[in-house]
Amino acid sequence: MSLKINLKEIALKKPLILSGHRLCAGCGASIIVRQVLSVLRGPTILVNATGCLEVATTIYPYTSWQLPWIHNAFENAAATASGIEAGIKAMIRKGRYKYDHVDVICFAGDGGTYDIGIQALSGAFERGHDFLYILYDNEAYMNTGIQRSGGTPLGAATTTSPAGTVIPGKTEHKKPIADIAVAHRIPYVATATPAHWADLMRKVRKGIEVNGPAFIHAFSPCPRGWRTPAGKSIEIAKLAVDTCFFPLWECENGVWKLTDRSLAVARNPKLKKPIEEYLKPQGRFRHLFKPENRHVIKELQERVDRIWEDLLKRCENI
Amino acid sequence: MMVKQKVMGLSGDEAVAWAVKQCDVDMVAAYPITPQTIIVERFSEFVANGEVETEFVACESEHSALSACVGAAAVGARTFTATAANGLALMWEIVYIASSLRLPIVMAIVNRALSGPICIHCDHGDSMGCRDASWIQLYCEDAQEVYDTVIQAFRIGEHPKVQLPVMVMLDGFVLSHTLQNVKILPDEVVKEFVGVRKPVEVEIPYLGGKVPLVLDPEKPLTFGPLDLYNYYYEHKMQQHEAMENAREVIETINEEYSKISGRKYGNGLIETYGLEDAEIATIVLGSTAGTVRSVVKQLRKNGIKAGVLRLRTFRPFPAKEIVEALKNVKVIGVLDRSGPFGGYGAPVFLETRAIFYDEDPRPVIVNYVYGLGGRDMHPGLVKQVYDDLQKILETGKIERHIKFIGVRE
Numbered sequence: 012m013s014l015k016i017n018l019k020e021i022a023l024k025k026p027l028i029l030s031g032h033r034l035c036a037g038c039g040a041s042i043i044v045r046q047v048l049s050v051l052r053g054p055t056i057l058v059n060a061t062g063c064l065e066v067a068t069t070i071y072p073y074t075s076w077q078l079p080w081i082h083n084a085f086e087n088a089a090a091t092a093s094g095i096e097a098g099i100k101a102m103i104r105k106g107r108y109k110y111d112h113v114d115v116i117c118f119a120g121d122g123g124t125y126d127i128g129i130q131a132l133s134g135a136f137e138r139g140h141d142f143l144y145i146l147y148d149n150e151a152y153m154n155t156g157i158q159r160s161g162g163t164p165l166g167a168a169t170t171t172s173p174a175g176t177v178i179p180g181k182t183e184h185k186k187p188i189a190d191i192a193v194a195h196r197i198p199y200v201a202t203a204t205p206a207h208w209a210d211l212m213r214k215v216r217k218g219i220e221v222n223g224p225a226f227i228h229a230f231s232p233c234p235r236g237w238r239t240p241a242g243k244s245i246e247i248a249k250l251a252v253d254t255c256f257f258p259l260w261e262c263e264n265g266v267w268k269l270t271d272r273s274l275a276v277a278r279n280p281k282l283k284k285p286i287e288e289y290l291k292p293q294g295r296f297r298h299l300f301k302p303e304n305r306h307v308i309k310e311l312q313e314r315v316d317r318i319w320e321d322l323l324k325r326c327e328n329i
Numbered sequence: 330m331m332v333k334q335k336v337m338g339l340s341g342d343e344a345v346a347w348a349v350k351q352c353d354v355d356m357v358a359a360y361p362i363t364p365q366t367i368i369v370e371r372f373s374e375f376v377a378n379g380e381v382e383t384e385f386v387a388c389e390s391e392h393s394a395l396s397a398c399v400g401a402a403a404v405g406a407r408t409f410t411a412t413a414a415n416g417l418a419l420m421w422e423i424v425y426i427a428s429s430l431r432l433p434i435v436m437a438i439v440n441r442a443l444s445g446p447i448c449i450h451c452d453h454g455d456s457m458g459c460r461d462a463s464w465i466q467l468y469c470e471d472a473q474e475v476y477d478t479v480i481q482a483f484r485i486g487e488h489p490k491v492q493l494p495v496m497v498m499l500d501g502f503v504l505s506h507t508l509q510n511v512k513i514l515p516d517e518v519v520k521e522f523v524g525v526r527k528p529v530e531v532e533i534p535y536l537g538g539k540v541p542l543v544l545d546p547e548k549p550l551t552f553g554p555l556d557l558y559n560y561y562y563e564h565k566m567q568q569h570e571a572m573e574n575a576r577e578v579i580e581t582i583n584e585e586y587s588k589i590s591g592r593k594y595g596n597g598l599i600e601t602y603g604l605e606d607a608e609i610a611t612i613v614l615g616s617t618a619g620t621v622r623s624v625v626k627q628l629r630k631n632g633i634k635a636g637v638l639r640l641r642t643f644r645p646f647p648a649k650e651i652v653e654a655l656k657n658v659k660v661i662g663v664l665d666r667s668g669p670f671g672g673y674g675a676p677v678f679l680e681t682r683a684i685f686y687d688e689d690p691r692p693v694i695v696n697y698v699y700g701l702g703g704r705d706m707h708p709g710l711v712k713q714v715y716d717d718l719q720k721i722l723e724t725g726k727i728e729r730h731i732k733f734i735g736v737r738e
Binding site: 055056065066069077078080083086087091095096099101102104110133138 | 405
């Protein structure tokens with residue numbers, strides 16, 4: 012079941028997303044997609060919600076995709092995947108389909124998942140379709156120009172939650188989207204980052220292999236929206252994990268486990284870094300370091316600590 | 330060759346479910362809304378009893394139901410959904426996407442007034458609202474036609490020269506919930522008539538030539554890319570051309586179907602009564618046509634030269650056929666079961682006026698809005714319309730170009 016990941020072999024594989032797409036340098040989504048596509052099991056169909064990944068890879072008449080790929084709308088990637096899975100199932104049953112099985116993978120951003128797409132996602136989870144949904148979370152509506160979403164963390168400055176003189180960025184916390192997925196009791200939920208690539212690939216393969224819905228919450232640094240240098244994306248993803256702002260875990264059939272660096276942090280708490288180290292390199296949090304806004308950092312730290320403590324209690328492998 | 334058919338007492342909704350059952354549909358995705366519910370209930374029973382091999386996806390909304398149809402149709406599956414009023418309004422975004430992706434989805438619309446105020450009864454405001462969405466629109470008069478038209482719809486939409494989704498309209502409650510004797514073709518006859526969906530082939534140079542227009546891992550195509558000012562317009566032109574092609578296909582399939590069933594609906598586009606010598610006539614859609622015809626029959630007995638044209642196909646709009654059928658009529662009343670709300674008239678009226686612009690002599694054309702929110706259009710009201718038309722014919726005077734029939738003013 013578990014896939015052996017050999018970086019050398021993966022590097023030699025024919026890429027399934029071609030270069031020449033218009034995603035920004037340092038975009039987390041493009042790195043995540045490459046990692047995902049290097050661990051496919053067999054024939055696969057991709058569904059993409061409206062967003063950066065969709066617009067930047069398919070400007071007609073060009074396409075970066077070497078796999079069958081469909082973009083329907085913003086909020087309905089999970090519903091579209093439901094139909095693909097169901098339609099194929101019926102055609103296989105009737106003996107008129109050329110494959111025995113096709114894996115279906117959705118890519119959607121935080122807007123298409125936390126906000127406008129959550130109904131379709133929840134419905135598809137409840138109906139139990141066999142598909143893997145990968146959320147690439149860059150924590151705002153980056154495609155439309157950095158507007159806040161349900162995935163934007165407290166204090167982050169976006170174009171609709173600007174750092175003003177009265178209001179210091181977004182006033183609400185990030186929605187616990189992966190917990191919401193777990194609450195549906197689907198077979199597999201995990202978090203991942205492109206910095207922890209082996210962990211991400213192993214989880215993707217597991218998400219493909221389980222029977223039924225799987226959800227991966229992938230942390231996707233966005234230099235343009237986060238006001239960070241293009242070369243820093245992987246470093247920032249590492250800091251998100253080291254500070255426990257974005258812990259790495261998986262929940263397989265109700266069994267929670269910390270993975271990769273987060274497991275190391277759990278076993279050696281001295282490795283846990285303060286949230287400032289994650290916030291500091293990012294322009295979207297710059298205003299929080301002003302004396303009058305320091306309380307937001309404190310609040311963020313408290314939130315991170317509470318979620319981390321909860322996670323430590325849930326995970327069975329520490 | 331005509332075959333023996335069994336007669337069943339079915340409501341319009343049940344007639345839809347029966348047709349879908351026989352059409353070898355791969356996936357049905359739907360969400361319940363009155364007065365469409367019987368369609369999905371009956372179909373769920375067929376699934377539960379193993380009478381079909383279809384996957385039934387009971388979605389959490391109409392938006393997702395049509396989205397699922399898009400996904401399934403894109404992998405080559407034959408798909409169906411059904412909705413009404415607010416459900417169609419919720420699907421809106423995907424209605425346009427389905428046609429732009431050229432997916433031959435069939436959707437039954439059980440016509441119902443749009444909220445608000447919330448009302449569950451019939452008018453055509455819902456489907457008329459998406460008349461420019463590049464879906465073929467067929468309006469049925471009775472449950473028999475509903476059954477026949479759903480079967481035809483798969484053939485029309487899947488035709489290589491069309492490749493567009495099709496809406497089959499039936500009036501809420503009047504047809505959806507009213508029992509009628511419906512002649513049902515044998516399963517194998519319908520199966521043969523509709524065949525297996527065969528996706529069209531497209532020339533894709535980088536994949537080495539012709540490939541079927543489906544999501545296939547061996548021949549990977551990109552569906553629904555970002556399409557900007559340098560190509561979007563051409564794609565819209567192709568949709569327009571496909572709509573134009575649909576006219577002939579609708580006629581041919583109406584003809585072909587009559588050979589196995591013995592039933593046809595005019596030429597597939599329009600159906601006429603009494604127009605050979607009519608001086609006054611109406612244009613009407615859906616179940617009201619029956620009432621109008623009975624009134625016309627009576628009027629003709631009394632020596633009034635009345636006629637009626639039932640518009641079966643609203644999209645594509647059969648302009649040539651309407652003009653030809655009404656060329657000797659002097660006063661035309663267009664019956665619209667949807668509101669004008671700030672327009673010069675309601676949808677069918679506007680199109681009718683437009684197509685007669687070049688005619689000489691040009692007939693008088695007036696608009697009668699009726700039946701909003703399920704208000705009954707009884708023979709007395711239809712008679713009022715014809716009396717009005719007769720008065721215009723005799724006096725040449727038009728009081729108002731638009732009148733609201735059967736409403737408290």
